[in-house]
Amino acid sequence: MKSLIKIVLVLGLFIGFYSCQPDDSTTIVPARPYDEVYEEDILKIEEFLDTHYVTVDADFNTVFTKIPDGGAQVPVSDMPELEFKEVDLHDITYKVYYLKLREGIGESPTRVDSTLVAYKGNTIYKGTVDGVTVYDQSVFEENVNPIWFNLDGVIKGWAEIIPQFKVGTYSSNPDGTISFQDFGVGVVFIPSGLAYFNSIRPGIQAYSNLVFNFKLYNMRRMDHDRDGILSMYEYGPSFDQDPIDTDGDDRPDYLDVDDDADGVLTKTERSFTYLDGTVTKTAYYPYFGALVDDAATPYDDTRGIPSCSGDFTTPTRLRRHLDPACRN
Ligand SMILES: [Ca+2]
Ligand SMILES: [Ca+2]
Ligand SMILES: [Ca+2]
Ligand SMILES: [Ca+2]
Numbered sequence: 100m101k102s103l104i105k106i107v108l109v110l111g112l113f114i115g116f117y118s119c120q121p122d123d124s125t126t127i128v129p130a131r132p133y134d135e136v137y138e139e140d141i142l143k144i145e146e147f148l149d150t151h152y153v154t155v156d157a158d159f160n161t162v163f164t165k166i167p168d169g170g171a172q173v174p175v176s177d178m179p180e181l182e183f184k185e186v187d188l189h190d191i192t193y194k195v196y197y198l199k200l201r202e203g204i205g206e207s208p209t210r211v212d213s214t215l216v217a218y219k220g221n222t223i224y225k226g227t228v229d230g231v232t233v234y235d236q237s238v239f240e241e242n243v244n245p246i247w248f249n250l251d252g253v254i255k256g257w258a259e260i261i262p263q264f265k266v267g268t269y270s271s272n273p274d275g276t277i278s279f280q281d282f283g284v285g286v287v288f289i290p291s292g293l294a295y296f297n298s299i300r301p302g303i304q305a306y307s308n309l310v311f312n313f314k315l316y317n318m319r320r321m322d323h324d325r326d327g328i329l330s331m332y333e334y335g336p337s338f339d340q341d342p343i344d345t346d347g348d349d350r351p352d353y354l355d356v357d358d359d360a361d362g363v364l365t366k367t368e369r370s371f372t373y374l375d376g377t378v379t380k381t382a383y384y385p386y387f388g389a390l391v392d393d394a395a396t397p398y399d400d401t402r403g404i405p406s407c408s409g410d411f412t413t414p415t416r417l418r419r420h421l422d423p424a425c426r427n
Contacts, residue, residue, distance in 0.1 A: 126299040131306070133189035133292050140290040140308050141194060147223050147234060148176040148196060148288070159200055159284040160219070161312045163236060186259050187339070189292060195256055196288040203265030203283030208318040210250045210258040210338050211330035211353055215317035217245040222307045223288075236310070239302030245316045251323075251330075256289030256309070262338070264315045283315040324356050326365040328404075328420075332386045333358070345421050352421075361423040368420035373398045388412065 151163045152172035166172045175181060180200055186193040208214050219242075224235040250258045264283030271277055289309045297305045321330045333353035335343035342351035346360035358365050369384045375397060382396075388403040388411060402411035404418040407425040419425045 128297050128299065128305045130297045133296075134191055136296070136306055137189075137191050137193065137290055137292050140292065140306070143223065143225055144196060144288050144290065144308055145176065146225070148181070149174050151175055151234070153178075153198070153286075155200060159312075159314060161198075161200075161286055163310075165234065182263075184259055184263065186255065186293060188255065191292065193290055193293055195260055195290070195293065197260050197263065198286040199263070200284045200286065201282075203267050203315060204281045205266040205268065206318060207262050207265045208250060208315075209262055209331040209334070211323070211334050211342075212321050213247055213249045213319040214261055214315060215245045215247050215319075216261070216313050216315055217242055218311050218313040220309055220311045222303060223310055224304070224307070237302060239300075245314070247319075249321065251321075254289065254294045254309075256287060256293035257311070259293070260285070260287045260289075261313070261315060266315055266318050269317065279314075279316045282317075284313070285315075286310060286312045323354050324365075326356055326358075326420075327369060327383050328365065328386050359421050359423045361426050363426060365420040368425070369404045369418075371398075384411075386418075387414075 147163075150165055151174065152166055152170075153175055154162045154164070163175070164172075166174060175198065178198065180198045181196060182199055183194050183196045186195055218240075219238060220240045221236045221238045224237070226233055226235060248257070250261060264285055267280050267282030269277050269279045287310070289311070291306045291308055294307065294309045295303060295305075299305050303309070322328065323330050324333075330353040333342075334351070335341075342353055344351045344355070345358045346355070348355070348360060352358045356364055356366070366383070370381050371384060372379050372381050374380075382398060384402060384404040386403055388399075388401040390401070393400045399411075404420060405411045406413075406416040407419050407422050410416045
């Protein structure tokens with residue numbers, strides 16, 4: 100199904116940009132052990148998935164409703180769109196469930212990229228009214244118009260699941276609005292340990308499991324340290340591990356302008372000079388060389404950042420900006 104959503108993009112959409120940042124809390128209560136809380140959280144989440152069905156409208160907005168006694172609705176836990184990702188943190192393997200309502204057709208962000216997302220966040224508090232179990236799905240935050248988020252600055256549950264989706268396409272309209280099509284849409288069920296845990300925030304009690312319906316409209320590759328190497332390449336071999344820190348100064352490579360601490364900026368180490376006629380000019384090797392040489396440039400574009408020994412192509416080579424042995 101092809102959905103067309105028209106959205107007015109206005110300046111100032113950065114309002115609320117940090118609203119999902121975990122260090123933005125107002126109050127905290129004494130921390131309980133993560134494993135003890137997680138045991139309770141995952142029970143509540145799985146019970147919710149077992150006892151509710153979802154309706155999805157034409158714009159992929161979702162409503163979760165408790166299945167009435169004898170109801171024939173399909174519980175979320177039985178939907179083929181339900182997937183989960185295991186996330187290791189706090190010496191726990193968290194299970195993060197998400198509904199992949201539509202994957203999207205474009206690129207996927209990594210957890211060090213920036214994303215343009217519209218979302219609705221609600222809690223799922225379980226309680227009892229007149230002896231009947233109820234689930235309060237209070238909405239604590241909603242952005243119908245998308246806003247940009249750096250995935251390295253949001254709660255862990257987001258950073259892990261948003262990259263499981265892809266962006267779509269977009270086009271400009273004559274009236275200045277932008278239409279997005281075929282973007283990724285999902286719902287994620289985040290245990291409190293991967294959200295705000297013992298922090299109390301507006302509309303969110305301590306130890307709240309959070310549910311987000313999100314639409315991944317667009318993304319931007321980031322280069323945090325502006326050394327010309329995308330953060331996704333500097334992060335390390337796996338986003339399921341901590342980022343690499345070549346020189347061990349507690350600043351990961353993707354935030355470090357001199358990754359090997361040899362006193363020469365990474366940006367300088369990926370530069371080279373070439374002759375343009377009689378004029379010496381400077382250019383920069385990309386992390387990976389181009390597949391095809393561009394005949395318009397006076398150098399070989401298939402070369403990426405070389406190793407000390409002049410290997411320009413082996414994908415696993417130790418690139419020279421990470422090898423202080425190159426300098427002397
Ligand atoms: Ca960089
Ligand atoms: Ca470092
Ligand atoms: Ca760097
Ligand atoms: Ca260096």
